[in-house]
Amino acid sequence: MSAVDLARLQFAATTGIHWLFVILTMGLVPLVAVLHTRAAYTRDPAKRAARERMTRFWGQLYVINYAVGIVTGLVMEFQFGLSWSGLGKFAGNVFGAPLALETLIAFFAESTFLGMWIFGWGRLRRGVHTTLIWLVALTAYVSAYWIMVANGFMQHPVGYEVRDGTAYLTDFGALLTNSSALVALGHVALGALTTGGVFVAGISCYHCARGARETELFRGSLRLGLWVSAVASFFVVVVGELQMPVLERTQPMKAAVLEGSGVAEERARLVAEHGPGDWVPWQDTVRISMDAMTLIGNTVSTVTLLALFLLWKDRLVRWRPLAYLMTAMVPLPFLASVGGWVVREAGRQPWLVYGELTVDDALSHVSRASLAVSCAVFVAVFVALTAVNWTLIVRFARRGPGATQLGATEPLGGGEVPPMSVVAL
Template identity: 75%
Template sequence: MSAADLARLQFAATTSVHWLFVILTMGLVPIVAIMHTRAAYTRDLAKRAVRERMTRFWGQLYVINYAVGIVTGLVMEFQFGLSWSGLSKFAGNVFGAPLALETLIAFFAESTFLGMWIFGWGRMRRGIHVALIWLVALTAYLSAFWILVANGFLQHPVGYEVRDGVAYLTDFWALVTNANAQVALAHIALAALTTGGIFVAGISAWHFAKGTKETELFRSSLRLGVWVSMLSSFFVIIVGNLQVPVIEKTQPIKAAILNGTDLAAAQAQEVAAHGPGDYLPWTSWVKNSMDLMTILGNTVSTITFIAVFLLLKDLLVRKRWLAYLMTAIIPLPFIASVGGWVVREIGRQPWLVYGQLTVDDAVSNVSKGSLVVSCVVFIAIFLALAVTNWTLITRFARRGPDGAQLGAGDPLPDDLPGAGGADEKQPVPAF
């Protein structure tokens, strides 16, 4: 393998693993926010107690995934300097701005709000505490937005000019409104909600298959997960198709592969635009990944649509094999999302910045031996973190709400179900 191939393998492997953390984080946090809102503003004290335990349980799984996932994000930052110095040199003035904003949001704002939410159980009023988890959700999606703005520039560079071989930002608004970023963000957000909904529904169904005593808690979780995944999986297909005209306009070879049209004509078009060269990516990877994403996406959409009707007669709860089926499809949205990432990234090869900078020109001038070592080390670290994450999630998911440690401290009166607050009468002390 060449130095460029090693650098590509390293980044592809680490990004794929990191993405598994990201899509669950984005998909789970709005669901946890909905659960917390319902718990905080439910007047029925018994229901409030159940919904608060439900929030703590799913919130703990979210926190585990976020905590381990953010480590993978930190490690990934080093790869730009280590392996892709050519990208930093050419596009750092443009590419660096959205990455810096993403870092500020993810590692400062989002982490701060999440920390306050974690340690705010029993230490702040209900409304403020609920607002914090919604701020965590908002900053998570803002973080994804800036990442896609940066990636959108790689897919279709806009709002810049090249002076002395270096790109300089000239139109920040054009960078932000790049169609390659905007439509992709909507597609990814819906894919994340599908993933989060399936995750919640699958684990809830597993507890019913095992004969849980927490029937009210997991029935409510199951319903929420099924409805979220059904709606989002339906719209993710529609929004995904909206990317087709954008790709046809900006990346003709990728469009030709996906549409099954004449690759030779697309190759000739690229030669006319960029000069002699081989502009065909790994065609089979792009086509097969697209087919995989489509098949899995349609499968999840169909199953969740049927599951909504099964909820009406409580069949997902009473039929063990149906419950196990919901659990078995948990990996499908993750696999489909990785397939989508492969289509997006490999489909623009051999360009790193489309039409401006090739992958070979962007690779750092380091020895092949150094890249072999860094490739092995990075991939080993990421795999270890992935195994750690899913081991912890599986362990706490199996334990159920009784094993949740989130918010285990003594709550203030305003945070206790039935112990007062703005919407309840305070008991009169007896002396």
């Protein structure tokens, strides 16, 4: 493999694996926030205790995924300077601000709010404690917005001018309202909510099918997960279709590949504009990824909608094969999201900044041997972190609320003792 291929493989593998953490984090935290709010403002002590156990159980799974995922995120920023210095030289004046804001929000604001929420059980007033988890959810989506702004510039550069081979920001508003970023952000947010909903519904079905003692807890979680995933999976398909007009306007080659027509004409236009070169992305890869994402998305939408009707008279819970089918569906939204990521990133090749900077021109002056070593190390570390993450999630998910450690502290003296105090399980 060439140095370019190794650098691309390294970045594709690390960003793809990191994305699996991100989509579950974004999808799960709003559900935890909803559960926490319901628990905090429930008057009946028995219902409040059950809803608190529900919040702590799902909150712990969220914290595990976030904690391990944040480690994978640390590597992403460094790769731009290590392997893709050409991107910084050309677009650093435009590209750097969104990345810096995302780092400040994700690694400082979001982490701070989450830490306060984790250690605030039994110590903070219920209003303050509830606000913290909503702030965690808000900063997660704000962080995603800044990432999409940066990625949107790479997909469809706007609000800039090139002077002496360097891009300079001229219209910050155009950068913030880039259609390539905003429509994609809606698609990503709905995909994340679908992932979180299916995750909650699948684990809840697993415990209900096994006749767990916390049946009512998991039935409540199942209803929430199904409603969220059914609604989100329907609209994620709708918003996904809204991206095609944007692609036809901003990335006609990708649109031509997906539609299966006009590729030769678009190739001829690019050759005339940019000179000889291979301006066509990997057509089979893009099409297969698109087909897989579409098939999985429609399947999840159909199954979750049918599962909502089966909640009547507990048919979904009583018919164990159906319950285990919901559990088996947990990986599907992750696979669909990876397919969408491949379409978005591979479909713009060979451009790094579409129409302005190619991948070859952006590569740092790094030896092939160095890239081979770093690629092997990074991929191995990321795979190990993924294995650790899902081992912990599966272990705590199977053990149920009885093994939950989040919030397992006694309230401190002084001040109001909130109704979110720990309940012995």
